[in-house]
Amino acid sequence: MPKPPPNWANRFLEWYCASHLIDEIQGDLHEAHFHRQKEFGVTKAAWWFVWDVFRFFRPSSFSKYQVHSNQLKMFKDYIKLGFRIFRRNKIYSSINLSGLVLGIACCLLISLHVIGELSYDNFHPENTYRVVMDMYKKNELSARSTPVYPAVGIAIKEDFPEVQDFTRILPFGGGVYSVKKENGQLIRFNEDKGVYADENFFSMFGFELIKGNPDEVLSQPDHIVLSESAAKRYFGEGDPVGKNISFRGEHTLLVSGVMQDYPKNSHLQFDMITSLRSYDNFDEWPQNWGWYDFYTYIRVDQQADIDGLSEKLHGFLLDKKKEINERFGSREHLWLQQVPDIHLYSEGMSWDMGENGGSAQVYFLSAIAFLILIIAWVNFVNLSTARAVKRSKEVGIRKVVGVEKRQLIAQFLTEAFLYNLFGVILAIGLVLLAIPFISNAIDLSIDPYLLLRKEILIGVIVLIFGGTILSGLYPAFVLTSFKPVSVLKGNFYSRKVSFGFRQLLVIFQFTVSIVLILGTILVVKQLRFMQNQSLGLNVDQTLVLRGPSSSAGGDDLDNRQELFRAKFEQNSAVKGFTFSSNIPGEENFWISGFSTRQSDGALSSCYIVSVDDNFFSQYEIELVAGRNVSRDLQTDTASVVLNKEAVKLFGFASPEAAIGEVLNPGRRREWKIVGVVENYHQASLREELDPMAFFLSTSSNNFLSLKLNTDDYPRVVSAIEAQWDEIYPDNPFDFFFLDEFFNQQYKSDIQFNAVFISFAGLAIFVACLGLFGLVSFTVEQARKEIGIRKVLGASVSRIMLLLARDYAKLILGSMLIAFPLSFWLMTKWLEDFAYQTSIGVEIFVLGGFSVIVVALLTVSVKSLNVSKTNPAVTLREE
Amino acid sequence: MAKNLGTLEETVLLIVAVLESDAYGYTVSEEYHKNIGQRISISAIHTVLKRLEKKGYIHSEMGGATKERGGRKKRIFKVTKLGFTTLESIQEARMKLWGMMPKYNVS
Numbered sequence: 007m008p009k010p011p012p013n014w015a016n017r018f019l020e021w022y023c024a025s026h027l028i029d030e031i032q033g034d035l036h037e038a039h040f041h042r043q044k045e046f047g048v049t050k051a052a053w054w055f056v057w058d059v060f061r062f063f064r065p066s067s068f069s070k071y072q073v074h075s076n077q078l079k080m081f082k083d084y085i086k087l088g089f090r091i092f093r094r095n096k097i098y099s100s101i102n103l104s105g106l107v108l109g110i111a112c113c114l115l116i117s118l119h120v121i122g123e124l125s126y127d128n129f130h131p132e133n134t135y136r137v138v139m140d141m142y143k144k145n146e147l148s149a150r151s152t153p154v155y156p157a158v159g160i161a162i163k164e165d166f167p168e169v170q171d172f173t174r175i176l177p178f179g180g181g182v183y184s185v186k187k188e189n190g191q192l193i194r195f196n197e198d199k200g201v202y203a204d205e206n207f208f209s210m211f212g213f214e215l216i217k218g219n220p221d222e223v224l225s226q227p228d229h230i231v232l233s234e235s236a237a238k239r240y241f242g243e244g245d246p247v248g249k250n251i252s253f254r255g256e257h258t259l260l261v262s263g264v265m266q267d268y269p270k271n272s273h274l275q276f277d278m279i280t281s282l283r284s285y286d287n288f289d290e291w292p293q294n295w296g297w298y299d300f301y302t303y304i305r306v307d308q309q310a311d312i313d314g315l316s317e318k319l320h321g322f323l324l325d326k327k328k329e330i331n332e333r334f335g336s337r338e339h340l341w342l343q344q345v346p347d348i349h350l351y352s353e354g355m356s357w358d359m360g361e362n363g364g365s366a367q368v369y370f371l372s373a374i375a376f377l378i379l380i381i382a383w384v385n386f387v388n389l390s391t392a393r394a395v396k397r398s399k400e401v402g403i404r405k406v407v408g409v410e411k412r413q414l415i416a417q418f419l420t421e422a423f424l425y426n427l428f429g430v431i432l433a434i435g436l437v438l439l440a441i442p443f444i445s446n447a448i449d450l451s452i453d454p455y456l457l458l459r460k461e462i463l464i465g466v467i468v469l470i471f472g473g474t475i476l477s478g479l480y481p482a483f484v485l486t487s488f489k490p491v492s493v494l495k496g497n498f499y500s501r502k503v504s505f506g507f508r509q510l511l512v513i514f515q516f517t518v519s520i521v522l523i524l525g526t527i528l529v530v531k532q533l534r535f536m537q538n539q540s541l542g543l544n545v546d547q548t549l550v551l552r553g554p555s556s557s558a559g560g561d562d563l564d565n566r567q568e569l570f571r572a573k574f575e576q577n578s579a580v581k582g583f584t585f586s587s588n589i590p591g592e593e594n595f596w597i598s599g600f601s602t603r604q605s606d607g608a609l610s611s612c613y614i615v616s617v618d619d620n621f622f623s624q625y626e627i628e629l630v631a632g633r634n635v636s637r638d639l640q641t642d643t644a645s646v647v648l649n650k651e652a653v654k655l656f657g658f659a660s661p662e663a664a665i666g667e668v669l670n671p672g673r674r675r676e677w678k679i680v681g682v683v684e685n686y687h688q689a690s691l692r693e694e695l696d697p698m699a700f701f702l703s704t705s706s707n708n709f710l711s712l713k714l715n716t717d718d719y720p721r722v723v724s725a726i727e728a729q730w731d732e733i734y735p736d737n738p739f740d741f742f743f744l745d746e747f748f749n750q751q752y753k754s755d756i757q758f759n760a761v762f763i764s765f766a767g768l769a770i771f772v773a774c775l776g777l778f779g780l781v782s783f784t785v786e787q788a789r790k791e792i793g794i795r796k797v798l799g800a801s802v803s804r805i806m807l808l809l810a811r812d813y814a815k816l817i818l819g820s821m822l823i824a825f826p827l828s829f830w831l832m833t834k835w836l837e838d839f840a841y842q843t844s845i846g847v848e849i850f851v852l853g854g855f856s857v858i859v860v861a862l863l864t865v866s867v868k869s870l871n872v873s874k875t876n877p878a879v880t881l882r883e884e
Numbered sequence: 885m886a887k888n889l890g891t892l893e894e895t896v897l898l899i900v901a902v903l904e905s906d907a908y909g910y911t912v913s914e915e916y917h918k919n920i921g922q923r924i925s926i927s928a929i930h931t932v933l934k935r936l937e938k939k940g941y942i943h944s945e946m947g948g949a950t951k952e953r954g955g956r957k958k959r960i961f962k963v964t965k966l967g968f969t970t971l972e973s974i975q976e977a978r979m980k981l982w983g984m985m986p987k988y989n990v991s
Contacts, residue, residue, distance in 0.1 A: 028956070029949075
């Protein structure tokens with residue numbers, strides 16, 4: 007399907023083009039666009055179209071009616087003048103311009119990122135909502151759960167006529183998928199983006215099917231839909247529909263359709279969808295109000311009263327689960343979340359399917375971008391007014407020959423306009439150059455095609471004109487307010503400028519810079535703190551294999567696990583070996599409620615990990631009371647080890663007191679507490695410690711952790727792979743090192759760090775550019791004064807001090823404002839982290855010191871130059 | 885007579901002649917790219933065509949619209965008699981010069 011050219015460019019063409027030319031021009035461009043798409047791709051063709059539209063933007067394409075007035079001639083003149091003045095003062099003009107370019111480029115880059123973030127899930131049918139559940143225990147919010155019970159969707163649709171349809175997603179389709187090729191070769195992959203979904207999945211969301219009927223692909227049990235790239239993985243270029251694929255070795259599924267790969271801006275990311283009907287106890291679900299693993303989406307009638315529905319849903323579960331709630335002292339409320347809101351507004355919600363962004367981060371980045379832009383504009387104002395002195399004679403002469411003030415203002419505004427215009431143009435170029443680099447360096451996805459969006463275009467125009475007004479108006483008024491007589495007489499120069507607008511602007515710039523620098527130091531410190539904090543366990547030299555999930559059924563995997571374990575007993579490179587259902591750094595979805603003898607039936611939710619008896623010793627998790635579970639004791643299949651957090655959760659007085667108590671999971675048999683271990687960090691230090699209960703498991707498990715004792719990792723890993731392939735030929739060998747895996751949780755923090763550092767660096771750079779320009783001018787003006795001082799015996803250092811003093815005062819002033827402000831902001835930012843570093847005096851000392859050094863260096867570069875000049879040279883002038 | 889015809893203008897005139905009754909902005913620019921190897925923007929082609937028309941080497945009329953053009957009509961250009969004679973005289977003059985070319989041993 008060919009895409010039409012960018013609409014705004016097309017409209018722009020229609021707007022300026024004369025009606026007798028529109029046929030040939032627009033027709034030719036459209037035709038060219040049509041053909042170029044096939045040859046060069048959509049993006050390139052779109053850019054080309056825009057470029058052509060601008061190429062045609064010339065007088066010959068305009069309507070016959072032409073303006074021939076003096077006004078227009080004058081404008082041409084102003085533009086010419088603007089260029090001349092730019093050229094005459096190359097250094098100052100480039101400082102001015104580069105500041106603007108950097109500021110605008112930052113702003114554009116961040117806008118692109120923000121637009122990308124805001125565009126999440128905007129392609130689904132309207133009126134689609136996700137049903138989310140707030141869970142309260144003893145009147146305290148214990149979790150905001152994104153999955154709900156399987157019965158919820160069914161009951162909502164039955165009870166509320168305005169709910170047209172619902173669909174459920176069950177996230178248990180991960181594991182080994184395999185296909186046997188004709189030549190006997192087994193293609194196998196570990197898939198983690200596999201789910202089960204109701205048959206109407208494709209009518210609820212805007213995902214496209216390439217092959218298959220959207221209403222039928224998921225209607226039969228054991229049918230599976232693959233994404234395009236997954237289909238390629240297993241079936242190559244051939245048609246997968248109608249072929250078999252096996253799941254975990256035991257289940258054979260029939261491929262019924264192929265869906266397009268999901269766009270990046272979707273909170274759902276699936277490669278394999280199996281029909282929900284395939285799941286074992288599908289028919290019992292309408293009565294199931296206990297198993298909350300079903301992500302449920304509903305579509306509501308267009309005219310429906312959403313607020314009314316939300317209100318009814320709020321109390322919906324109180325009726326349905328009355329008995330259970332009363333017994334356990336809990337309650338649950340449902341509410342509706344709009345699908346496009348999921349990506350940015352899901353903070354604090356549990357067990358979501360994908361990584362969500364944060365609205366806070368988006369606001370934060372926008373604020374920084376805006377601040378940098380303001381700094382750049384402030385630079386412009388500062389430099390332009392500073393240059394007033396040099397241009398005062400020009401203004402004086404113009405006034406004398408009869409130029410009106412209005413015209414002068416127009417002239418200066420035109421200059422500001424030119425700066426902003428070229429600033430924007432160069433900034434767009436810079437952004438295009440920087441995008442590949444940025445996506446590489448900090449893994450922040452930015453789509454350059456978004457630059458052609460209407461929002462950006464409008465933003466750019468607003469930027470140009472708004473910038474012109476904001477940055478041009480004040481200098482224009484300052485410059486035009488000179489009295490010709492006093493200016494032309496020549497006694498205008500003075501170094502001493504009283505505390506005025508310009509000083510205020512410098513203070514503002516430096517306040518912002520200091521806040522950003524202090525912020526950067528804190529962000530770095532917090533990240534270091536998190537990464538260096540003791541986790542309560544040892545994850546070094548640990549190789550983790552994803553456990554096998556493809557089996558021949560029965561005890562097959564358990565038996566093979568014993569074989570695999572035996573392989574390593576003689577291997578000196580492998581020191582330890584343990585199986586567990588979860589590893590540190592992997593989100594734990596296994597959670598269950600337990601009561602104790604003391605709790606009177608009330609349930610407390612605790613995370614569960616099944617481990618074998620090596621787990622604690624291999625990870626060096628300290629046992630604080632009781633004993634470890636043991637494979638050799640028959641009774642230990644009903645034993646449990648808690649961590650200290652769980653001891654606290656269940657209300658035992660001490661770890662010792664917990665030993666011998668029992669946990670009751672409700673229906674099944676009781677679990678006896680035999681030991682208590684020290685807490686360790688299951689997740690990053692952003693999160694609190696979780697209460698955990700460890701069960702002994704001798705059956706096959708999700709993760710195999712191997713403690714290595716070697717320097718030659720490649721050799722050992724390939725040896726392990728060979729042994730794996732011998733025992734698990736039907737399962738892919740999938741491994742990672744645990745320390746790296748754990749640190750991946752800090753990926754977004756590292757990213758944030760990089761973004762913050764670069765922007766803070768830019769801000770201080772732009773501010774220093776401005777300072778440099780400003781100092782240069784003041785020093786230029788004071789050349790004579792300095793000359794006289796030198797003649798009278800002042801030393802170079804004394805003069806430097808004199809010049810630096812003025813600016814030191816301004817910087818100290820901005821510190822007075824910036825320090826308390828940053829302290830407040832830092833405290834706010836740290837509140838997000840469960841484990842916080844201290845704000846500490848050293849941040850302020852370091853930050854303040856570096857700002858002073860950078861600023862004074864900037865000042866002294868120029869002033870040293872001037873103070874060293876021979877007074878004879880400066881005093882000879884005139 | 886051929887004095888006021890630039891190289892680009894001459895090439896474009898030739899292309900218009902070659903394309904017979906299918907010469908308009910887009911096709912001319914494509915043909916230019918195909919035969920000369922360089923890209924030239926459509927706006928530049930339009931300028932050249934307009935100039936040639938003003939000088940009387942080509943004339944134009946509005947043609948049919950197609951879907952790819954977003955329903956816009958084409959301006960079809962055709963070479964005039966003056967255009968042809970000019971092209972011929974340029975070619976003749978060139979052939980004459982080539983005929984006078986001594987044998988060079990360029991190695």
